[in-house]
Amino acid sequence: MIEGTDNKINIVLFKYDLRMSWTPITNKFIEELEIAFKNMGHIVTIIDFDKYMLHKNSMNLCYVINSDGISIVFEDREQSTTDFDYGLPKGLIKVDYVINFCFTLAFIPSLLKIFSDNNVIVGTLLLDNPARQACYGILSKNVPKKNIFVGMFAESFLNSYEKYIDNTGILTHLMQAGSKALNNKKNIDVIMTANLIEPDLPEDRINKLIEKKEIKESEITIFKKFAKEVYDKAFSDFNKTMEECMEEVILENEDIQLAMNILDLKQILFEGVYREVDWCRRMKYRQKVVKALLDNDIEVEFWLNSKNKLFNEYPNFKDNGKLPYPEIVEKIAESKILLQDLYPVKNGGS
Known part of the structure; x- marks a missing residue:
């Protein structure tokens, strides 16, 4: 500062x-x-x-x-x-x-x-x-x-x-901070302000990425292998960060290590796989946590657009629609627990 x-x-x-x-x-x-x-x-x-x-x-x-x-x-x-x-x-x-x-x-x-x-x-x-x-x-x-x-x-x-x-x-x-709320009365048990979307299959997202980035035919196999290995590891252990999962996969596979040494390939390979698998992982874990809370009769208030209506059958899930950010800040201040990005990151939001 x-x-x-x-x-x-x-x-x-x-x-x-x-x-x-x-x-x-x-x-x-x-x-x-x-x-x-x-x-x-x-x-x-x-x-x-x-x-x-x-x-x-x-x-x-x-x-x-x-x-x-x-x-x-x-x-x-x-x-x-x-x-x-x-x-x-x-x-x-x-x-x-x-x-x-x-x-x-x-x-x-x-x-x-x-x-x-x-x-x-x-x-x-x-x-x-x-x-x-x-x-x-x-x-x-x-x-x-x-x-x-x-x-x-x-x-x-x-x-x-x-x-x-x-x-x-x-x-x-940067250490993550937040906006200042006008009051701090706790009227809500749990509030969810991150999107709840049923994730696509990672294969579909990777295929679209390969097509969009015009990945060479000779590189498609290693791209898909890297994505699958990272996906399997990331979804088998939600206690690891995405970076840890990706580093482990790279160290365990000599062919992926070689690919990461190709200057024109390593950035798009790392960024692309990270982005697609990370998105699916976030969506999946958010839903797991929300479902666990609802199954245990904890009331969850939701304040963003929910494209997935699977929770609407729960009487303790309140879909309030989307609010502008300044108003969401006030709702967050009313809650005892905030759910957003949930799986581990080190010292800050991912």
């Missing part, structure tokens, strides 16, 4: 919709960070990249470098002044630190390079580990290595990331 208020720091938070399901969550985080930093005496600017992308044909995103650092400014292409009304900040925006959730700035590598070259510290915070975020390739390719770090919640994934995906950048482990 940035400490002290003697010297005000100019912090820029980028927010970008991208029509992603996690947007309400990141927007809430950004609002809370703004309040926290301002309370510490710092200067905070939120830039809504949705508005910039909507008007990018009418305006330029420019930068100014002087003796005290770098500033950015939005300029109307039809005018030499910043006299426009696009819902964006007007005038120079001094930048010392940047906080970038997920992939916002990865789509504008020129801006990232400007920040990197001019000693602006940029923190890219991932809401999930990179293997489970399909756009991560864009981020890893476009992010300069100087002055820019990637932060993720799952400590258990850091070693795997450096070993199989990218060992040239700056990584950091």
Whole structure:
């Protein structure tokens, strides 16, 4: 955390919709960070990249470098002044630190390079580990290595990331926190805020991945073998992390070890198998836990879209529908137990 208020720091938070399901969550985080930093005496600017992308044909995103650092400014292409009304900040925006959730700035590598070259510290915070975020390739390719770090919640994934995906950048482990609720009255026994979906067969998901990534014919067999071995191990012992399961499979199979030494193959092999098996494992284990609670007459309140109605026959399962993230925070505060991602990870969410 940035400490002290003697010297005000100019912090820029980028927010970008991208029509992603996690947007309400990141927007809430950004609002809370703004309040926290301002309370510490710092200067905070939120830039809504949705508005910039909507008007990018009418305006330029420019930068100014002087003796005290770098500033950015939005300029109307039809005018030499910043006299426009696009819902964006007007005038120079001094930048010392940047906080970038997920992939916002990865789509504008020129801006990232400007920040990197001019000693602006940029923190890219991932809401999930990179293997489970399909756009991560864009981020890893476009992010300069100087002055820019990637932060993720799952400590258990850091070693795997450096070993199989990218060992040239700056990584950091973030302890997972949460949003502040307005009250803490406990009116609910158990609340579930993660999706309950009947998982596809792993074979179907792997086949779709092979087709989508255009895996070579000579590599399909090892891809499927790796997926099956990891699936069998992951589903036989839910006390192990996904990373532990995958490492054991690699160590036990010489042909998979050889495949992981192929530069162009190891990243897609590790990421692809991790993502597909991990998704099935999460869905399966969530259902096991919820069913065990319901079978023991414990009331479970559910607050997301349930695409699987198998629990509706239980009178103690209350499907309340989907709520915006800020409202879910309040419901979580009312509960004695929160169920979300349930199987083991090391020091943080997976």
